[in-house]
Amino acid sequence: MQLKRYTHQNxxxxxxxxxxxxxxxxxxxxxxxxxxxxxxxxxxxxxxxxVTSEENINQAAARILKQLTGLTDxxxxxxxxxxxxxxxxxxxxxxxxxxALIDINKYEEQLSHExxxxxxxxxxxxxxxxxxxxxxxxxxxxxxxxxxxxxVLFELLPEKFTxxxxxxxxxxVYNKVLDKGNFSRKIxxxxxxxxxxxxxxxxxxxxxxYYKLDKxxxxxxxxxxxxxxxxxxxxxx
Amino acid sequence: MQLKRYTHQNxxxxxxxxxxxxxxxxxxxxxxxxxxxxxxxxxxxxxxxxVTSEENINQAAARILKQLTGLTDxxxxxxxxxxxxxxxxxxxxxxxxxxALIDINKYEEQLSHExxxxxxxxxxxxxxxxxxxxxxxxxxxxxxxxxxxxxVLFELLPEKFTxxxxxxxxxxVYNKVLDKGNFSRKIxxxxxxxxxxxxxxxxxxxxxxYYKLDKxxxxxxxxxxxxxxxxxxxxxx
DNA sequence: CAGTTTAATTATTAATGTGACAATTAATTT
DNA sequence: AAATTAATTGTCACATTAATAATTAAACTG
Numbered sequence: 211m212q213l214k215r216y217t218h219q220n221x222x223x224x225x226x227x228x229x230x231x232x233x234x235x236x237x238x239x240x241x242x243x244x245x246x247x248x249x250x251x252x253x254x255x256x257x258x259x260x261v262t263s264e265e266n267i268n269q270a271a272a273r274i275l276k277q278l279t280g281l282t283d284x285x286x287x288x289x290x291x292x293x294x295x296x297x298x299x300x301x302x303x304x305x306x307x308x309x310a311l312i313d314i315n316k317y318e319e320q321l322s323h324e325x326x327x328x329x330x331x332x333x334x335x336x337x338x339x340x341x342x343x344x345x346x347x348x349x350x351x352x353x354x355x356x357x358x359x360x361x362v363l364f365e366l367l368p369e370k371f372t373x374x375x376x377x378x379x380x381x382x383v384y385n386k387v388l389d390k391g392n393f394s395r396k397i398x399x400x401x402x403x404x405x406x407x408x409x410x411x412x413x414x415x416x417x418x419x420y421y422k423l424d425k426x427x428x429x430x431x432x433x434x435x436x437x438x439x440x441x442x443x444x445x446x447x
Numbered sequence: 448m449q450l451k452r453y454t455h456q457n458x459x460x461x462x463x464x465x466x467x468x469x470x471x472x473x474x475x476x477x478x479x480x481x482x483x484x485x486x487x488x489x490x491x492x493x494x495x496x497x498v499t500s501e502e503n504i505n506q507a508a509a510r511i512l513k514q515l516t517g518l519t520d521x522x523x524x525x526x527x528x529x530x531x532x533x534x535x536x537x538x539x540x541x542x543x544x545x546x547a548l549i550d551i552n553k554y555e556e557q558l559s560h561e562x563x564x565x566x567x568x569x570x571x572x573x574x575x576x577x578x579x580x581x582x583x584x585x586x587x588x589x590x591x592x593x594x595x596x597x598x599v600l601f602e603l604l605p606e607k608f609t610x611x612x613x614x615x616x617x618x619x620v621y622n623k624v625l626d627k628g629n630f631s632r633k634i635x636x637x638x639x640x641x642x643x644x645x646x647x648x649x650x651x652x653x654x655x656x657y658y659k660l661d662k663x664x665x666x667x668x669x670x671x672x673x674x675x676x677x678x679x680x681x682x683x684x
Numbered sequence: 685c686a687g688t689t690t691a692a693t694t695a696t697t698a699a700t701g702t703g704a705c706a707a708t709t710a711a712t713t714t
Numbered sequence: 715a716a717a718t719t720a721a722t723t724g725t726c727a728c729a730t731t732a733a734t735a736a737t738t739a740a741a742c743t744g
Binding site: 215216219221222223224260261266267288290291293294295301302303306 | 451452453456457458459460461485497498499500501502503504505525527528530531532537538539540541543
Binding site: 372373374390391394395413414415416417418419 | 718719720721722723724
């Protein structure tokens with residue numbers, strides 16, 4: 211027997227929007243697309259899409275992310291729901307924002323061409339549509355918060371990376387210069403890193419050893435707090 | 448000019464559900480209602496409701512909370528969106544879950560009678576409808592996480608409380624016995640508490656001094672990390 | 685009412701962790 | 715071969731933490 215539907219209730223559109231972070235070796239960046247349809251055609255926007263009738267919201271977010279980057283099995287976390295009645299002037303649309311952390315070298319260029327996508331430095335973001343600015347701010351905040359206690363920033367690095375490389379990432383995320391000696395000791399003490407035989411030789415004379423993440427320990431220790439950043443000055447949440 | 452609506456997209460119901468926490472002096476509790484309408488009439492459920500066309504989701508959550516407890520200006524935080532296609536078998540409904548922290552002595556009894564509401568100990572929860580179990584688990588997890596770094600548990604206490612009272616709350620939330628000497632020193636060192644002249648004399652011979660929360664410092668220091676609980680063993684997030 | 689009991693509060697201390705800074709090392713460049 | 719650069723390792727004073735002990739204030743008991 212088919213149940214009755216709820217009567218006298220207001221139905222609306224449900225969308226997901228993805229805040230996609232990447233790290234180019236120097237700065238944290240965000241992938242935005244040039245919106246290809248009305249309203250607000252031609253303006254910068256987060257990649258998003260409507261949730262279809264037979265998928266759940268997490269699946270929708272993963273689908274949207276794949277659509278733009280070609281990537282699957284990506285760190286993707288629900289951020290928050292945004293539901294002001296007129297956030298999209300066209301029609302009532304509630305959007306669930308997700309943030310994704312990807313290796314900037316891996317995404318598929320041709321796909322991002324289709325959407326006229328570009329990476330923007332977080333300090334030089336263009337104006338974006340609707341409430342996307344607010345979503346981005348919240349995502350930045352959440353990333354800082356999360357990364358202060360969980361080794362989540364590794365998701366932004368390639369498989370092989372150096373400790374100075376990692377430190378640059380932390381410094382950019384927290385906008386704070388860290389002592390390299392202490393950073394190195396602290397990060398190594400977690401036991402999360404596996405030293406490689408080879409070194410990376412660009413931009414340094416001595417060269418810095420490559421490391422890989424110990425995936426097993428990463429899973430295991432993800433929730434035990436690292437507390438890398440002494441006073442992260444996290445604003446909210 | 449009225450913009451065109453988005454065509455060929457699926458519209459759905461949007462609901463909010465509130466996970467309402469209280470503390471009875473011994474245990475952390477949850478306020479559930481006996482569902483008064485079909486489907487699943489008569490079963491235990493979180494208090495929830497549909498988002499109307501002219502309110503945002505936060506407002507909807509506050510409205511639902513007031514509807515059941517009579518309370519406004521309550522600590523209310525968005526938890527997550529739940530959107531499995533068939534979570535409500537009646538019809539596709541996405542729900543945004545919120546968790547609320549209230550002073551258990553303050554809510555209005557007559558309202559909760561109307562909804563046949565009851566407080567349940569977290570260890571003895573009845574079976575609940577839909578995915579409400581999952582929502583509750585996530586809320587518990589988030590509360591533990593949050594309270595490990597922010598003085599949020601004060602929201603569950605009355606205006607005047609004692610340090611042992613507060614300690615009992617922490618012990619129940621983390622299911623962990625804490626040293627009273629260290630707890631007292633640590634909590635006082637935050638400067639968040641204002642000692643009162645009078646003592647609470649029940650259940651103790653010496654009596655414990657009452658304290659009040661310094662609201663200004665509470666606002667100010669909410670985001671500076673307290674780290675009360677050494678290894679909170681937080682499972683996720 | 686003196687002594688005992690209970691629980692709150694304060695004090696002590698060893699161990700650990702942190703951060704500032706200095707020293708050493710391994711390469712490359714001049 | 716010496717100078718230079720940046721990675722890596724080392725040192726140490728200081729702060730924080732947690733385990734434990736000592737003290738204190740009130741109430742109960744005979």
